[in-house]
Amino acid sequence: MAVEYDCCGVEFFEHVAIIVVLVLFAGLMSGLTLGLMSLSLVDLEVLAKSGTPQDRKHAAKILPVVRKQHLLLCTLLICNSAAMEALPIFLDSLVTAWGAILISVTLILLFGEIIPQSVCSRHGLAIGATVAPVVRVLVWICFPVAYPISKLLDYMLGDGHVALFRRAELKTLVKLHGNEAGKGGELTHDETTIIAGALELTEKTARNSMTPLCQTFAIDVNRNLDRILMREILDKGHSRVPVFYEKKTNIIGVILVKNLLSIHPDDEVPVKNVTIRKIPRVTEDMPLYDILNEFQKGHSHMAIVVKKNIYRDRKKIQDLSLDIDVDQKPVDKMVKITKPLHRWKSYPNSQISSRGNRVRRWSRDSAANVLHINDTDLQPFNEYEEAIGIITMEDVIEELLQEEIFDETDVHEDQ
Missing domain, CATH: 3.10.580.10 (CBS-domain)
Structure with missing residues (x-):
């Protein structure tokens, strides 16, 4: 009886460990989906060239991973879906069916969506640079499934998502970065005026x-x-x-x-x-x-x-x-x-x-x-x-x- 009890105890803790890993993995994939996909290539190139030394280092690590955005998106979503689908299977062996559903929804909602996305939305650059090698490995693992879907998205939606501003949008963006706008910007009135004048000069x-x-x-x-x-x-x-x-x-x-x-x-x-x-x-x-x-x-x-x-x-x-x-x-x-x-x-x-x-x-x-x-x-x-x-x-x-x-x-x- 003692041996059977020990075996049951080991299996129980193994399932709990797997559940914890699945929740953390799903949370990481969900956070990276928001953190990495919200960073446009233009933003990353700007940070890589003119950001702080730490931001330059992070942007340089992320740029090769983010260049193929549809392939990255498919990889992150496939991994996230696999983790969430596997979670009820391991919970079902520990609790009843309704308990497994309740616990899995709670864990995924709190630790797999809300908290990871909140953290990655603020520190997505640093987190993305840290786990960039892991993401590269996941891309190769999911490549047979993710690549065809990404090519289909490229064909339907276009390959690039370069978000460049028009002149009128740049003028508004510059004004928002001025210290007179009250949003914490550092640009002085003269700087915003000259930049706006340079943008308008081409139309005069x-x-x-x-x-x-x-x-x-x-x-x-x-x-x-x-x-x-x-x-x-x-x-x-x-x-x-x-x-x-x-x-x-x-x-x-x-x-x-x-x-x-x-x-x-x-x-x-x-x-x-x-x-x-x-x-x-x-x-x-x-x-x-x-x-x-x-x-x-x-x-x-x-x-x-x-x-x-x-x-x-x-x-x-x-x-x-x-x-x-x-x-x-x-x-x-x-x-x-x-x-x-x-x-x-x-x-x-x-x-x-x-x-x-x-x-x-x-x-x-x-x-x-x-x-x-x-x-x-x-x-x-x-x-x-x-x-x-x-x-x-x-x-x-x-x-x-x-x-x-x-x-x-x-x-x-x-x-």
Whole structure:
């Protein structure tokens, strides 16, 4: 009798141990299903590259396991279901049928669902990294059953679950991470404003940021640099002054004010005899990012915005630039429209874009961008060309910062 009692006691404790293992195993699978599947590949890649040292280590261990999400999901669910189905079998040998059902439901609900999912939802990264080798083994064990089901899910639902945010969603996400939102974020007001401005910049064009031509200061190429004109230039305080011919909508170039330092007002030097640099032209619907990329090259920090609908064909838009045909004899000099000297490579409708390209540079030297004009050489320019505004690098930066930039010469009233 003693031996039979010992055997029954050993069998009883074996069943209890198996029940405990099954409950813990089912809880682990349930927690991992929530913890690992809630981590998107984008989140893990961000943590692996820019998280804390501990998060980087955890994310690096989890990424290879999570890449095939449907295969991982099928493996975890199969293991969880197997554990829950085996639990009543061992309970039935210890208690009655209704007792086995009651105990199994209680154990699975409390220790197999609620507690594991609560813990893994908060510490899923650390737990997933710890049990990643065990999950790899389970994937290989369940592979014959899980792989066909996962391939079917890939075919029906798609292979990837990359959760990338749109620009509007990113702006909202950035605002929520600001310290002004009251949610514990660390981003300051300036940081959230600049990030939002960078996201909005791709939707804005030259027309949104330009200064209308009626509000700009420009000088006639036929005027003389007398005291009156020099005083006007100094009062405006600009570093660059556009130059027009015949009418203000016919901008032919720009003068750098620093080049006028050596000119005496009493000499009344004609404007056309000083160094006039060619000024690029952009269409009104040209994106600000393309304009910023061209400004970064350093050949010009100012551009003329022209109307798009006044061109008769696409070729005129692509060939819109000034070219100077300078011969050795002064009498042969003239200004005319020919092929472009430095056409911007990001014109609308062009197949070539320089966005994001930081290594491309203009092949001409700075002297090629200078106009050389004689008294009798000025002729009317293309009749289909009409300037409507001026855009500068400062205008683009203001759109990026979403704030006005005031320099020493700006006058503004406090409200």
